[in-house]
Amino acid sequence: MSRPKLSEKDQLRKLIRVRVNDRVYERLMSLQKQTDCRSICELARRILSKERITLLHKDISMNGVMEELALIRKELKAIGVNINQQTHYFHRSQRVAERAFFTKKTEGLYLEVDNRVTLLLKIVDQLAQKWLQK
Structure with a gap:
């Protein structure tokens, strides 16, 4: 089963590459593990677009x-x-x-x-x- 097509508004248009040092990358990785984001790229997109990031907490x-x-x-x-x-x-x-x-x-x-x-x-x-x- 193929992935559904994104609407015109939701299609990703531009590619932005960012280089970060190891410390920032580790911080992003640890933050990504605590959220509902499936990848660091998704986390970075949400941070840049100021979307809501859901942090998961285990008691x-x-x-x-x-x-x-x-x-x-x-x-x-x-x-x-x-x-x-x-x-x-x-x-x-x-x-x-x-x-x-x-x-x-x-x-x-x-x-x-x-x-x-x-x-x-x-x-x-x-x-x-x-x-x-x-």
Whole structure:
């Protein structure tokens, strides 16, 4: 798939070459890594045209929380897959005893979901208290 054509207004018309020393180049490289710009050229164009540059900031204090949230998400997904499988087996079973077995087993999984959601809500509450302070 080819890149869409730029409008007449957005087409780049003139080539400007700039030479910088190593110190300025390193500063531009470090700034580019912190922004949404994909290249140093794009960063330089935005600086010259006084366009907005979005700086990206990563809060390392959130690493542990994000890992825990990702783990909870993974567990909830696995439990959901198990519930879907057991529901499928429940509908395929003919005997009442089998249906009772799958019902009881699925009930245990729903209790696990309840525990994980409670933990998730507790974490979200702590995050809200931290980030929504007045």
